[in-house]
Amino acid sequence: MTFNNVSKPAIRTELPNKQQDRIVGNDQLVYCCSLLLHGSVTPSSTADSVDASQERILNKTEFEWLEEMKKDTTEQDHLRELAAEMAEEFVKDAFKTSDEIIEIVALGPILDREHYRKLLSCFISVFDDACILDVNFLQDFVQLVQSVSPGFLDAEDLVKSLSTIRTRMQSTYQQSTEHPYNLTLAVSRILDVMADHKVKDLDRIQENEPLSEVLSSLRGNSDPYFMYQACYALQALQYVPDNETPLQAVLRYSAGIGSSLMRVAGVVKLDLTPILEGLSSLQESLGSIVQIAGTVYDGVCSLMESGQGVFDSLKEGYASGKKRP
Structure with missing residues (x-):
């Protein structure tokens, strides 16, 4: 990683001076620790490229402060320890x-891996234990996941985060619009992070299917903003592979087909009831296979349709009486 890959500090305030x-x-703590992260990045191969990169990212005051801090490792450790202590107390x-x-x-974003993961575990636990959904806490929870430094999260951290939100979503999606919308938005963002981290082998029975079922039911929402988020989340779910092998998928669907064929073939008397039941079940099983093959196409079409709905609602000032950001 070079200085070109590092973004500017998200928070800017006055830097502490020598008398402070x-x-x-x-x-101020976040600002200082963010600058220290810049200083710890591996520089480019030449001194000229380092200077040019730093000038593009840091202003003169920041650059001079960072140069002074490089000479004082004790103060650097003090700032990092202060951030870690705040996380521990929280x-x-x-x-x-x-x-x-x-x-x-x-x-x-400025914590070390150990304290970041402790903090994330705390957020998951608090969200799990809450009897009433706090939308503000949910947004903070998602922001914490999105702001993770590379290499800090394990796949199980993200799966647990998704599972926690999915469980709450299943219990609220048939209630008022506000909470399911915010939960769907949160799921979309968590799935984006999971895709970026190349998380795979998501449990099909416990996670993939329940989430897919809820999101599919939300795609028909009359609010185009809500519908778009549900379609986006459902499509994003396709980029997080589940743990079902191709052979298991074939066996699962072929079992339904075999059962249906046996029901039809086993008819001796001219009784239309079992024939119709068998053909109906066969149609459902075959339809499931076709649905797997067309998942990406269906997802893209849904996003296009819902995207048009969002555009139309912006012109008409619709969307449940208010526009969402």
Whole structure:
């Protein structure tokens, strides 16, 4: 990785000066630690390219502060330890205010792997235990997952995050529109992260099928924004392969076909009932195979149709009486 691959600090505030003996505020801590991350990136092969890259990313004040900090490893360690201690205290604290949650999520990108994963586990646990869905907490939870540094997450972390949201989604998708919409949006973003991390072998029975069923039922929502998110999430799910092998898929669908053929072939008397039942079951099984082959095509068409609905609603000021960002 070179300096060209590193984005500018997300938060900018005043940097501590030599006379300042402590960090003032969470924003300043995040800002300083973000700059230290820039300084720890492996530089380019030549000094000229390093200087040019740094000038494009950091302003003069930031660059000078970072150069001073490189000479003071004790202060560097102090800043990183302070961020880690804040994460530890947040995890231990039984009562978490909304302001504390916002502050700790901002720390996510600057934490080391150990403390980041502890923080994520805490968020998953809190979300699991909550009796009432807190949309703001859900958004903070998703932001924490999206802000992860490369290599910090294991596949099981993302699967657990998805499973937690999917479970809540199954219990609320038939209720009011607001919560299912926010949960669907969260699922879309988690699936995006899973695809980026190339997560595979998602459990078909426990995760893939239940989520696919819920999302499929939401594709027909009258709100085009909601419909689009459901279609997008359903398509994104196709980029996270499940753990069913091709042979298992063939056997699963061929079992239904064989049962149907036996029901039809086993008719001795002229009784149309079992014949019709067998043909109906056979049609369903064959239809499932055709559905697998056309998943990508169907997903693209759904996205195109729902995308047009979003465009039309923007012109007409529709979407449940308000426009969503």
